[in-house]
Amino acid sequence: MEKLPFGKLRNELLREVIFPNLGIEDGKVIYGPKEGFDSAVLEYDDEHYLIVATDPTLGVPAETFGFFTYHFASSDVAVFGARPRWLVIDFVLPPGTSREFLERTMEDLNGECRRFGSAIIGGHTGVYPSVRELVATTTAMGLVKREGLKLPLAKPGDRIIVTGKVALEFVVSASYFRARELKGFLTPGKLSRLRSLYRLETVLPDALIARPFVRGMHDATEGGLTALHEIADNSGLGFVVYSDRLRLNPLVEKVLDFYGLEPWSVSSTGTLIAITPPENSNQLIAELHKNGITAFELGEFTREKERLLVENGKVKPFPEFEGDPYVTLYGK
Structure with missing residues (x-):
């Protein structure tokens, strides 16, 4: 069975x-x-x-x-x-x-x-x-x-705009459920700071601001940014992502390094993926910044069907969702 x-x-x-x-x-x-x-x-x-x-x-x-x-x-x-x-x-x-x-x-x-x-x-x-x-x-x-109505569908050339909460869900949860193993790595003040960030784990304010500027939106929950594959599948497109454009909270990056994890497939509830026509990209980012929300252009959707990650000058396939570290970490 x-x-x-x-x-x-x-x-x-x-x-x-x-x-x-x-x-x-x-x-x-x-x-x-x-x-x-x-x-x-x-x-x-x-x-x-x-x-x-x-x-x-x-x-x-x-x-x-x-x-x-x-x-x-x-x-x-x-x-x-x-x-x-x-x-x-x-x-x-x-x-x-x-x-x-x-x-x-x-x-x-x-x-x-x-x-x-x-x-x-x-x-x-x-x-x-x-x-x-x-x-x-x-x-x-x-x-x-x-x-x-906004649907999670893209057209060739649409930009991938992401709010700066990638992997936050995983790391905040680690500060609660794995505090003992993090205590030798993070100060009590930093652990406390991470725990307080749970209130950022929502795309609701981000999405309400983004509505006038986007074609569609998605919340990067379990599986994180691998949700880009679902958008591409439903749209009949590919995409390219540039790793040097990713902006991680320094504390988030520190904890990911501690666990030896890449940010692409980590639970990221609260991270808005905005599918944005190129002419709206800068205006959307500026509007989010004006409201205190970090955002950046991570890549774009392409007519070619490949899903690519450009990292350290090399081009490789973008990771698939094979299992979320969140589940394996908290399922123990």
């Missing part, structure tokens, strides 16, 4: 097992489940589409639980061009969960909802003996004008 691997299912399993079993066809579904598409697009009225995304929250530190319960799914709505408006949230909690934890989580959730104009409209909350860790699932929804 074949056992499923840890982490997000690979695309071949989605194609073989999930996508053939999706119920009836419905004319209101403009875009349903698809590799590289993290939201569904439904017909809403003559002017709008309804964007719907769902995501679990688990394996995160308790103090970050409310933040990620909001932002994981809401980020997926934002990259399709919509502001998350409605949320449905299920909390499935282990025995021993305290009232104080639930109060703090709801206060954090309420704060993020008020910051971005969202309403929690339903869900389920319970404590169950079969549950071993904190789990939430969030379904986020928002409306977008039809002409404002």
